[in-house]
Amino acid sequence: xxxxxxxxxxxxxxxxxxxxxxxxxxxxxAGVTPWRxxxxxPTDLFGALKMTGASGPVRYGVLAASEExxxxxxxxxxxxxxxxxxxxxxxxxxxxxxERIGAARRSLGYLGTLVRGPLYDAAVHGIDGxxxxxxxxxxxxxxxxxxxxxxxxGIAAQFELQYAHDSRIQHRLTLDWFxxxxxxxxxxxxxxxxxxxxxxxxxxxxxxxxGRITDIRGxxxxxxxxxxxxxxxxxxxxxxxxxxxxxxxxxxxxxxxxLPGGYEDRDSRGNGAYRTEDRVWTELLLSTDxxxxxxxxxxxxxxxxxxxxxxxxxxxxVTWRPYDSMPVDLALKYRDRDGWIVYQGGR
Numbered sequence: 001x002x003x004x005x006x007x008x009x010x011x012x013x014x015x016x017x018x019x020x021x022x023x024x025x026x027x028x029x030a031g032v033t034p035w036r037x038x039x040x041x042p043t044d045l046f047g048a049l050k051m052t053g054a055s056g057p058v059r060y061g062v063l064a065a066s067e068e069x070x071x072x073x074x075x076x077x078x079x080x081x082x083x084x085x086x087x088x089x090x091x092x093x094x095x096x097x098x099e100r101i102g103a104a105r106r107s108l109g110y111l112g113t114l115v116r117g118p119l120y121d122a123a124v125h126g127i128d129g130x131x132x133x134x135x136x137x138x139x140x141x142x143x144x145x146x147x148x149x150x151x152x153x154g155i156a157a158q159f160e161l162q163y164a165h166d167s168r169i170q171h172r173l174t175l176d177w178f179x180x181x182x183x184x185x186x187x188x189x190x191x192x193x194x195x196x197x198x199x200x201x202x203x204x205x206x207x208x209x210x211g212r213i214t215d216i217r218g219x220x221x222x223x224x225x226x227x228x229x230x231x232x233x234x235x236x237x238x239x240x241x242x243x244x245x246x247x248x249x250x251x252x253x254x255x256x257x258x259l260p261g262g263y264e265d266r267d268s269r270g271n272g273a274y275r276t277e278d279r280v281w282t283e284l285l286l287s288t289d290x291x292x293x294x295x296x297x298x299x300x301x302x303x304x305x306x307x308x309x310x311x312x313x314x315x316x317x318v319t320w321r322p323y324d325s326m327p328v329d330l331a332l333k334y335r336d337r338d339g340w341i342v343y344q345g346g347r
Contacts, residue, residue, distance in 0.1 A: 011191070012189045013124055019045070019091050020044070020065075021042060022041065022043070026070055026084070029082065031077040032075065032082050034074040038074070046068055047066065057098055058096070058098050060095065062095075064090075069085055069086065070086045089116065090116040092114045092115075104132060106132075109128045119150075122147070122149040124147050125145070138161075139161070141158075141160045143157065152181050154178075156178040158175070160172065168204060174199045177228075178192075195226065199221065199222070201221050204219075212246070213245065217242070217244075218240065220240050222238050230265070234262055234263055237281075238258045239281075249290075250289065253283075253287075256283075258281075260278055261275065261278045268343055271346060271347045279305070280304050281301075282303070283299070283300070285297065297317045298315070299313065305338055305340075307339050308338075313334070315332065
């Protein structure tokens with residue numbers, strides 16, 4: 001958890017977990033209350049087909065899958081058991097990529113997906129390009145996305161540039177732009193739309209540092225996200241993480257973040273935004289030599305809540321290795337939240 005804190009969620013135009021996943025296009029009959037957990041059940045498939053190949057610098061792949069009809073149960077207005085059903089969805093994906101490898105490396109690709117369902121169809125088109133310099137110091141990537149979901153069209157774009165000064169210092173700049181209507185969650189994964197954002201990462205490493213402290217590594221991050229619809233700051237801050245090896249192979253990891261006040265526009269389920277205060281986040285993790293038969297870890301964290309107050313986390317753990325192939329872990333965590341915001345309805 002420490003290492004992935006404030007790391008953006010991945011964006012994927014094609015997420016195979018959607019195939020055979022929970023039903024999303026079932027119309028519930030009027031007066032019927034579905035049984036609890038019905039929409040958490042996976043769907044069955046008639047079958048699926050995949051083909052991949054290559055011809056010179058071109059690689060390609062196609063995939064198709066078809067669901068069986070979905071049958072769910074609920075309770076009618078008179079208390080009777082009601083069974084309602086829906087046609088299954090059909091999935092398709094196609095990938096085409098041209099790659100030229102010489103002193104430098106260049107590629108241009110296309111990824112398209114299609115979901116046909118009883119309630120609506122969803123199509124996604126993505127064009128991506130990547131360049132890696134001959135020395136590997138420069139890496140540039142770009143992605144353009146167009147979606148058409150139930151006749152609602154959206155567009156998005158991403159750009160990332162990486163520069164490695166040497167093996168110790170690396171820079172990365174990421175730019176994102178997603179409009180209000182882009183949506184590819186039917187066969188992909190997108191944490192949120194309606195934002196434009198930028199993030200800069202400075203990563204450093206000193207694995208051969210001498211003295212009693214060795215293998216110093218860390219990341220400095222500055223990021224910001226603004227929603228496109230209202231031009232409100234919805235995420236961002238300045239963060240620093242660092243790890244080092246102490247004497248006797250003990251590891252110390254520290255992190256601190258400063259989050260400026262802005263707006264939270266997701267908690268209300270689309271019913272507006274509320275103002276957040278300036279906040280501070282900090283964490284400390286100490287772990288002993290993991291190569292020993294017994295190793296221990298201790299974790300302390302604190303973060304200010306959106307509307308004031310503090311959230312605290314205290315944790316500890318032990319790992320026991322009676323045999324090299326059989327580790328046994330025991331962890332204990334205590335968390336106290338002062339101001340957990342819960343949406344109740346309306347605005």
